[in-house]
Amino acid sequence: SQQGEEDPQALSIQEGENATMNCSYKTSINNLQWYRQNSGRGLVHLILIRSNEREKHSGRLRVTLDTSKKSSSLLITASRAADTASYFCATAIYGNKLVFGAGTILRVKS
Amino acid sequence: NAGVMQNPRHLVRRRGQEARLRCSPMKGHSHVYWYRQLPEEGLKFMVYLQKENIIDESGMPKERFSAEFPKEGPSILRIQQVVRGDSAAYFCASSEVTRAAGANVLIFGAGSRLTVL
Numbered sequence: 657s658q659q660g661e662e663d664p665q666a667l668s669i670q671e672g673e674n675a676t677m678n679c680s681y682k683t684s685i686n687n688l689q690w691y692r693q694n695s696g697r698g699l700v701h702l703i704l705i706r707s708n709e710r711e712k713h714s715g716r717l718r719v720t721l722d723t724s725k726k727s728s729s730l731l732i733t734a735s736r737a738a739d740t741a742s743y744f745c746a747t748a749i750y751g752n753k754l755v756f757g758a759g760t761i762l763r764v765k766s
Numbered sequence: 767n768a769g770v771m772q773n774p775r776h777l778v779r780r781r782g783q784e785a786r787l788r789c790s791p792m793k794g795h796s797h798v799y800w801y802r803q804l805p806e807e808g809l810k811f812m813v814y815l816q817k818e819n820i821i822d823e824s825g826m827p828k829e830r831f832s833a834e835f836p837k838e839g840p841s842i843l844r845i846q847q848v849v850r851g852d853s854a855a856y857f858c859a860s861s862e863v864t865r866a867a868g869a870n871v872l873i874f875g876a877g878s879r880l881t882v883l
Contacts, residue, residue, distance in 0.1 A: 689871065698770075698857055698874030699809070744808055752797065752861065752870045753822050758808040 662745060666761040675732040677760040679745030680725075686748060688721055690730050693742045693759070702730075702743075737766040768793070770860050771840075772875035780883050785845040785852070787878045791860030797821075798841040799859045799872060800833055809857060815841060848882045855879050 663678045679688070687706050691699040705712045705721045705728065712719045718731040732739055742761050746754040771790040779785050791798050797816055801809040811825040815835035826833065830848075835841040845852055855877045861870035 691872075691874075696877075698876045699859075699872070700874070701871045704871060748870075753799070753811055753814050753824075754870070754872060755811060756801075756809040 662743070662757045662760040664760060665758070666763070668763045668765065669735055671735060671737055671764055671766045673735055673764075675735050675739070675762055675764070677730045677743050677762070679728045679730070679757055681728075681745075681747050682726065683747075685723075688719075688728050689746045689754065690717075690719060690728075691744045691746060691756070693744065695741070699744065732762075735762075735764045737764050740764045770795075770858055770873050770875035772856075772858050772878050774878060775876065776879050776881070778881045778883060779848050781849055782847050785848050785880055785882075787843040787845075787856050787858075787880070788840040789843070789858030789860075789875060790840040791858075792873050795860035795862050795873070797861045797863065797870065798835050799861070800841075800843050801857045801859065803855045803857060803877075812843070812856075845880070848880070850882045853880055853882045 661680050669675055685707055687704055689704045690702045692702055693699045703714050703719050705719050707723055716733045721728045740763050742759040744756045744759045746756045748754055770792050773788050799814050800812040802812055803809050813826050813833045814822040818837050830846045832844045857874055857877045859872035859874045861872050
């Protein structure tokens with residue numbers, strides 16, 4: 657079974673709106689990462705949040721982590737058409753192997 | 767400073783043939799990971815290697831699949847006697863050595879798309 661489960665599976669919004677994606681995981685983690693994948697391409701790392709952090713920002717991205725609920729959220733503010741992509745959370749159960757969730761497909765309409 | 771290079775980008779094989787996928791990690795990276803992605807799905811971990819060592823192959827099918835990362839040259843994912851179900855995108859990623867578990871940021875290649883006829 658997946659370590660990370662993203663929610664929703666798909667999200668469609670208008671340009672300028674905010675997009676929120678959630679990720680739940682099952683076991684204790686040291687860190688959680690978010691990646692983006694444009695259609696037909698490899699994944700690109702967006703942000704890493706450590707287990708002792710609750711919130712992190714990077715440009716228009718805001719990530720939160722709630723270890724008590726074993727969940728994380730990725731917020732993209734003022735979305736653009738170029739943000740259209742699939743977004744994945746990833747956790748390391750042990751060692752350095754990252755396990756990815758099934759992803760959220762984000763479509764930003766212009 | 768090239769990123770992670772994968773080749774071929776597209777590979778077509780008939781059932782029963784062999785597929786070899788290559789991955790050159792980013793310069794300075796000593797860890798390589800292989801993932802498989804089926805259409806509309808997430809990435810499934812296959813194997814994690816360091817130079818000349820397989821660290822974790824818990825995601826590799828027991829038969830027909832093998833991986834190596836020799837001292838010299840790229841990492842190779844080899845699929846023998848391919849079947850239609852092997853059709854997928856295979857992504858390679860690399861990372862540098864870090865101390866904290868799970869703290870490795872993976873740099874992904876563009877993927878190799880295998881189609882089995």
